[in-house]
Amino acid sequence: MRRKLAAGNWKMNGLAADLDQIDALEAAHSAVDIDILICPPAPLLERMAARASKIAVGGQDCHASVSGAHTGDTAAAMLVDAGASHVILGHSERRTDHKETNDDVRAKARAAFDAGLIAIICVGETLAEREAANTLDIISGQLAGSIPDAANGTNLVVAYEPVWAIGTGLVPSTDQIGEVHDYIRAKLEARFGEGVGRSVRLLYGGSVKGSNAADIFAVSNVDGALVGGASLTTDAFSPIITALAAS
Numbered sequence: 681m682r683r684k685l686a687a688g689n690w691k692m693n694g695l696a697a698d699l700d701q702i703d704a705l706e707a708a709h710s711a712v713d714i715d716i717l718i719c720p721p722a723p724l725l726e727r728m729a730a731r732a733s734k735i736a737v738g739g740q741d742c743h744a745s746v747s748g749a750h751t752g753d754t755a756a757a758m759l760v761d762a763g764a765s766h767v768i769l770g771h772s773e774r775r776t777d778h779k780e781t782n783d784d785v786r787a788k789a790r791a792a793f794d795a796g797l798i799a800i801i802c803v804g805e806t807l808a809e810r811e812a813a814n815t816l817d818i819i820s821g822q823l824a825g826s827i828p829d830a831a832n833g834t835n836l837v838v839a840y841e842p843v844w845a846i847g848t849g850l851v852p853s854t855d856q857i858g859e860v861h862d863y864i865r866a867k868l869e870a871r872f873g874e875g876v877g878r879s880v881r882l883l884y885g886g887s888v889k890g891s892n893a894a895d896i897f898a899v900s901n902v903d904g905a906l907v908g909g910a911s912l913t914t915d916a917f918s919p920i921i922t923a924l925a926a927s
């Protein structure tokens with residue numbers, strides 16, 4: 681059975697004072713039997729990890745190299761050293777803002793695996809790609825190009841995040857989400873075999889809120905969510921966690 685995962689992506693938001701959210705979240709969800717993860721900005725990682733017990737913490741990116749002359753970058757082992765267990769890779773904002781390619785994401789994922797991190801690899805189509813009926817081809821290319829051969833059911837999580845749904849309030853229909861998640865599952869089974877393919881957790885991301893979470897979590901092959909804006913406060917994130925635990 682795949683364990684459900686509620687993952688928060690704080691993006692470039694949060695200062696030390698916001699770590700109070702961790703205490704409130706832990707108190708509210710001490711009994712739920714799902715995984716909860718928050719990926720804060722790198723400067724908060726170590727302090728968040730020190731404060732959290734039930735909640736896991738993760739990075740939002742890592743470099744493909746182990747160390748070296750890469751000003752401004754963070755190596756996977758440094759994330760682990762700071763208390764991280766996960767790292768988000770290939771988020772569409774990284775693919776756009778930093779021109780990350782599938783090859784870049786695959787190299788970063790290899791480094792993450794080598795350091796012992798669970799990589800949450802993001803895929804998703806733009807609105808133009810969806811309107812041109814290219815969604816599944818785009819997803820196929822991103823899966824093939826971004827996921828290393830060393831992936832398995834333990835070290836890999838895939839997040840389907842349609843670019844047009846991120847931070848926009850627009851959400852695909854449950855049929856559209858189900859179509860892509862079933863497709864990703866089939867692709868993983870074909871490449872890695874049924875055992876591994878069936879054990880990789882698939883998250884949906886893009887404008888998940890308390891009000892739409894239960895419907896999304898009822899979709900086949902949705903094992904949780906990657907949540908941006910609504911993960912920033914306990915009031916907004918809590919109902920999503922509750923809906924996932926009840927799904």
Ligand code: PGA
Binds near residue numbers: 845885886887908910
């Ligand atoms: P959003 O972001 O929930 O604010 O749409 C999701 C994401 O980018 O992971």
